[in-house]
Amino acid sequence: MAPLGDGVAPAAAAAPGLVVSFGEMLIDFVPDVAGVSLAESGGFVKAPGGAPANVACAISKLGGSSAFIGKFGDDEFGHMLVDILKQNGVNAEGCLFDQHARTALAFVTLKSNGEREFMFYRNPSADMLLTEAELNLDLIRRARVFHYGSISLITEPCRSAHMAAMRAAKAGGLLCSYDPNVRLPLWPSAQAARDGIMSIWKEADFIKVSDEEVAFLTQGDANDEKNVLSLWFEGLKLLVVTDGEKGCRYFTKDFKGSLPGYAVKTVDTTGAGDAFVGSLLVNVAKDDSIFYNEEKLREVLQFSNACGAICTTQKGAIPALPTTAAALELISKGSN
Numbered sequence: 001m002a003p004l005g006d007g008v009a010p011a012a013a014a015a016p017g018l019v020v021s022f023g024e025m026l027i028d029f030v031p032d033v034a035g036v037s038l039a040e041s042g043g044f045v046k047a048p049g050g051a052p053a054n055v056a057c058a059i060s061k062l063g064g065s066s067a068f069i070g071k072f073g074d075d076e077f078g079h080m081l082v083d084i085l086k087q088n089g090v091n092a093e094g095c096l097f098d099q100h101a102r103t104a105l106a107f108v109t110l111k112s113n114g115e116r117e118f119m120f121y122r123n124p125s126a127d128m129l130l131t132e133a134e135l136n137l138d139l140i141r142r143a144r145v146f147h148y149g150s151i152s153l154i155t156e157p158c159r160s161a162h163m164a165a166m167r168a169a170k171a172g173g174l175l176c177s178y179d180p181n182v183r184l185p186l187w188p189s190a191q192a193a194r195d196g197i198m199s200i201w202k203e204a205d206f207i208k209v210s211d212e213e214v215a216f217l218t219q220g221d222a223n224d225e226k227n228v229l230s231l232w233f234e235g236l237k238l239l240v241v242t243d244g245e246k247g248c249r250y251f252t253k254d255f256k257g258s259l260p261g262y263a264v265k266t267v268d269t270t271g272a273g274d275a276f277v278g279s280l281l282v283n284v285a286k287d288d289s290i291f292y293n294e295e296k297l298r299e300v301l302q303f304s305n306a307c308g309a310i311c312t313t314q315k316g317a318i319p320a321l322p323t324t325a326a327a328l329e330l331i332s333k334g335s336n
Helices: 051-061 076-087 137-141 158-171 190-198 211-218 225-229 272-286 294-311 324-333
Strands: 018-022 026-031 044-049 065-073 091-098 105-110 116-121 145-148 175-178 206-210 238-242 247-251 256-260
Touching: 018 051, 018 091, 018 158, 018 272, 026 076, 044 051, 044 076, 044 105, 051 065, 051 076, 051 145, 051 272, 065 076, 065 137, 076 091, 091 137, 137 158, 145 158, 145 272, 158 175, 175 272, 190 211, 206 211, 206 272, 211 225, 211 238, 225 247, 238 272, 238 294, 247 294, 256 294, 272 294, 294 324
Parallel strands: 018 065, 018 145, 026 105, 065 091, 145 175, 175 206, 206 238
Antiparallel strands: 026 044, 105 116, 238 247, 247 256
């Protein structure tokens, strides 16, 4: 893929290129054998995880500029995770440690097809305890894009911190990027999850959802375009629906379409959506005219599809995040 131009909107002039991710980072414990339940698994591989952190690492690995804002337990896992961010080239100025709470853990069951089920240990974990007063607002104001999920909306005080960070981003003219990342076990109920996720829906400039999330949020068929378009609102610049190995669909005010995915040997789907989002945000931060130029957008989404596919070929999210060279090599081989 040819590099995109350096044109940025006037609001970006002060801080071209930085993407700040906000939310949770945790340890995923993944069974060392696919296709078994947590109870049946004889051993687990420890892997850093958490969608916003995965996105930050994906951006950095692709040559972009990224930072992470979140809270960790003042424990070995918490310090390990922040070190991993730094090792992956992510700005960790916005990272804090809590002496009274542990770093979150998740046990992830890998089914034989690489799909996942989660069991979380967060009661409460440090990421849930980030307060508005602890936010590094200066870091947000220096960015071009502010990226977040929905897990940070579940409980206070983190929800208020999330809302304050989003307000600061919008006041600073940043583009707001939302990947809801539905994790039902963490919400009190399915309806609470829907309500919480939709409560900030119309604040975003760009939203990425999976086909499963479309079905969950609309309670309808994700393949029916009417259901997808029920998620559209005036002011949204881009809505992308990822359809797993089938690729993705995209919707803007002026055009819509789809792009096929890439056939790879899937081992673990963890982080695939985050690799997709990270690769898209690298390009948005460089040149947000992709929202209005279908040819550029298709080029970028083709690259994002390749990044998502590569991420499924090994266990864990951050270790599996692709380089630009690997994505371009897959693209050169052709899609499904």
